[in-house]
Structures are given as structure tokens and as C-alpha cells.
Amino acid sequence: MLFNSLDFAVFLPIVFVLYWFVFNRNLRSQNFLVVATSYVFYGWWDWRFLGLIAFSTLVDFIVGIQLEKSENIRIRKSLLVFSLLVNIGFLGFFKYYNFFLDNFITAFTFFGMPIKANSLNIILPVGISFYTFQTMSYSIDVYRKRLVATKDFIAFSAFVSFFPQLVAGPIERATNLLPQFFKERKFEYLLATDGLRQILWGVFKKVVIADNCAEFANIIFNNSTDYQGSTLLLGALFFTFQIYGDFSGYSDIAIGTARLFGFNLMQNFAFPYFSRDMAEFWRRWHISLTTWFRDYVYIPLGGSKGGKIQQIRNVFIIFLISGFWHGANWTFVAWGALNALYFIPLLLFAKNRQNLQIVAIDKKLPSFKELITILGTFGLTMLSWIFFRAEDMNHALSYIGGIFSHDAFTIPDFSSFPGAITLLILILGFISVEWKGRFGQYGIYGLQSISNKTYRWAMYLIIILIIDIFGNTSEEIEFIYFQF
Numbered sequence: 001m002l003f004n005s006l007d008f009a010v011f012l013p014i015v016f017v018l019y020w021f022v023f024n025r026n027l028r029s030q031n032f033l034v035v036a037t038s039y040v041f042y043g044w045w046d047w048r049f050l051g052l053i054a055f056s057t058l059v060d061f062i063v064g065i066q067l068e069k070s071e072n073i074r075i076r077k078s079l080l081v082f083s084l085l086v087n088i089g090f091l092g093f094f095k096y097y098n099f100f101l102d103n104f105i106t107a108f109t110f111f112g113m114p115i116k117a118n119s120l121n122i123i124l125p126v127g128i129s130f131y132t133f134q135t136m137s138y139s140i141d142v143y144r145k146r147l148v149a150t151k152d153f154i155a156f157s158a159f160v161s162f163f164p165q166l167v168a169g170p171i172e173r174a175t176n177l178l179p180q181f182f183k184e185r186k187f188e189y190l191l192a193t194d195g196l197r198q199i200l201w202g203v204f205k206k207v208v209i210a211d212n213c214a215e216f217a218n219i220i221f222n223n224s225t226d227y228q229g230s231t232l233l234l235g236a237l238f239f240t241f242q243i244y245g246d247f248s249g250y251s252d253i254a255i256g257t258a259r260l261f262g263f264n265l266m267q268n269f270a271f272p273y274f275s276r277d278m279a280e281f282w283r284r285w286h287i288s289l290t291t292w293f294r295d296y297v298y299i300p301l302g303g304s305k306g307g308k309i310q311q312i313r314n315v316f317i318i319f320l321i322s323g324f325w326h327g328a329n330w331t332f333v334a335w336g337a338l339n340a341l342y343f344i345p346l347l348l349f350a351k352n353r354q355n356l357q358i359v360a361i362d363k364k365l366p367s368f369k370e371l372i373t374i375l376g377t378f379g380l381t382m383l384s385w386i387f388f389r390a391e392d393m394n395h396a397l398s399y400i401g402g403i404f405s406h407d408a409f410t411i412p413d414f415s416s417f418p419g420a421i422t423l424l425i426l427i428l429g430f431i432s433v434e435w436k437g438r439f440g441q442y443g444i445y446g447l448q449s450i451s452n453k454t455y456r457w458a459m460y461l462i463i464i465l466i467i468d469i470f471g472n473t474s475e476e477i478e479f480i481y482f483q484f
Helices: 006-022 027-043 047-069 073-110 128-143 153-161 174-182 189-222 229-260 278-284 287-301 308-326 330-348 368-389 393-403 420-436 445-449 453-470
Strands: none
Touching: 006 027, 006 229, 027 047, 027 153, 027 174, 047 073, 047 128, 047 153, 073 128, 128 153, 128 174, 128 287, 153 174, 189 229, 189 420, 189 445, 189 453, 229 368, 229 393, 229 420, 278 287, 278 330, 278 368, 287 308, 308 330, 330 368, 330 393, 368 393, 420 453, 445 453
């Protein structure tokens, strides 16, 4: 079920009414409703994969209990390994089986030993990369004794399948989300209105920014050999805002929806395109995933401790894994490697933590130096997104080569893209709103503090009108990260 669909527009109010007015007698009833409605939400795509998420839930629930009971280090390690093998095994089979098989065949053929093997017609379950990481973090935290294992299967199932963030995050930690299923939840008007406000902004990002950018980005990327360098640069720019509007828009809707039911999810995006270096960018982009890799991969490898060679190794490992997590294609690995190359100089010169606060504190505009560093970081990010969007490595390299051709400084072919200039104006307005609201949890977070109710509601109405006039609402376009 898509957030930007009529189905969800009907589904959400029904669940809301049932949650607060029918199943509000006790926590267990509400948690049971969360599980039931989450399975309906997930099964809307393909009910056959409900067994997969149920099995993953059962495995980690049992593993957690057994970890809690045992003090034997060998048994505890075996239980953790079992949990990791099950979850990574599911992820590896559904997401990477054909990738490894095809590359295995290619490698043997290259060395003169051709082999025959058939690929499988595997359907990738929606959200598998997200909920497997969420359940793995639970088992790891129980193993590390940072969390007490729960014996309430309903509450644990609700934690794993919580429908607002089930298919595309944020990837919640059990230490944050799971305890919320054991606390009494009372309807809070201010929390609910804040949730609706964030949902509105998420919908704007998705249907006005992301979906309109997608229309032009798809045409340019799919026919890249037909366009000059400046038009290719325009396509890269549109995709840069498409992926941000699409993914952060999903996170906003997810976080806002969770607030309607009395839950607080972690912030997943903190205005990353205002970053002054790539280290800051990665502290602000897909925060739930980057912190997951930091805590469960990077730090166990040694993190930034040890010699420079070890530090460089750890950075490359974390970025390559991050790239591979996104998809079974060498373009994602290249995307991860490129970001590692961006990051390493900052690490080596101890500059990776120089920009911990949001830019231009107590100022309306950035300084000239800040503006240059923001634009430079944005340019590097946009270049890396080309690998993320390209069909394969040849496509990515030819696309980049086209950008840096002799006609890169010509005027883009706007005549072939009616509406592109209007979209650029909308993007500038979007950037302005995000800049003004950069100290809050999301772009229009600050509207809640405006005491003038008429002005506040006028702003909401303007956003709704823009969504109605410029929003790409003629079709239900899936979120990019559903494929991951």
C-alpha cells in the first residue's frame, strides 16, 4: 500500500478510529491492532511475503529469549550467528542471488571455463532490507546486554511490522521503538497535529518535488546519448532532488503517521543538502542507516581508532557495504566507493567532525565561505547520484563523460521539457522553505509556533493548493527505496 494512494487515504482514518476508540482498552489490544493492520498494509503488495516477515519475527523473538536465559558465551554466540544467518540469508537470496550467479558465470567465462547455470525469477519482497536490519539490531543489542529481551510476542511483532516505517524506514532501534509498545498511550492533540503537519510536508516533497523531477530525470537518463552536456547536468540535478524529495518525503509521512498513534520515530533526514562537507552530509542523510552501520559494523571494526591504514580500510568497508545494501548492481558499489573517496581526506586531516551544527546559526543567510562549501558538497553529491541512477557502469561513465564535454556550458534544451523551468522555480521555493526551517525536525516544523492562526492556516492552504495544482497525482508512483 502506497502512502500516496487512495487506498492509504481510506486505510489510515479507519485504523486511527479503531486504535483510539475501539481498541483503546489496554495496550495489548492496541498492539494487536498494530500487528493486524500492519500485516494488511504489507500484504497489500503481495500476501505471499507475509510468511517471510512472520518467520523473521519468530526467529529473533525466540533468539532474544534464549540469549536472555543463557550466560554461556559459546551458546550466546551461536544464537546470535543463527539470527544473523537467517536474516542475512533471506536478504542474500532474494536480493543478491542472481547478481552473484551472473558475476560467477562471467568470471569463469573470462578465464576460459564457461559454465551453465540458470537464473531464478525472484521477486524482491518490499522492505526486506529495512525490517531485517531492524530485527538484527534487536538480537545484537540483546546479545550485548544493552537491551532486555521481551517475552511479549505481540509487542515484538508490532515493533517489527509497525506499518508507518515497515517498508522504507526509518530503521528503528529496539532500544527506542520497542519500549514504546509497553507504555500507556493517550491521544495528544498537539502531537497528532504535528504529525499531520509533517505528513503534509512529506506529501509535498513526494508528489510535487520528487515525482515531477522523476518525469524529467527519467527521460534524460533513459536517452542520455541524445542530449548535450548541460541537459545531462540538468537531468542529474533533477534526480538529486528526486531522490531527496522521494526518500525524505517517505520518512516525513512515516514519522508523522507514527505520531498520530502516539509513537516517536527517529529523524531520518536533517537537511543534508545544506551540508558543508561530505562527513556532515552523511550525518544528515538516511540517519537511521548510517548510524546502524556505524554502531554494528564500523565501530566493531575499530572505527577511527588505530593507524591510518586501518581507518581507511574501515571507511571503505562501511561505504562499500552501504552501497551494496542499496542494490545488486556494480553502480551501487561504485557509488559507495566514490563516497568513501570523498570522506577519507576529511578523516585523514581530522576534518570529519568540524561541522556538527547546522549551518548559519543565528544568521538568515550563509557566509560566502559557507555558501561555497555547501555548493561544493552538493556538486560532489550530485555527481555520485549519477552512479546511483545509471543502469550500469558503462551508462554512468558515459553520462558523466557527456556532462564534461565541450557543450557543458551551453543552455539546457528546455524546449524539449515543457514545465522544467516551472519545476526549477518550485525547487527554489522548496529550498527556501527548508532553509528557513532547517533548525526544526522538518521543513515546516516552525509553523506550529506561529500564534496567528489565520496566517498559519493560510500557509497550510497554500501548500495544499500547490500539491493540487503542481502535484503529480494522476498516478500512484512508488517510492524509490521500495526497490531496496
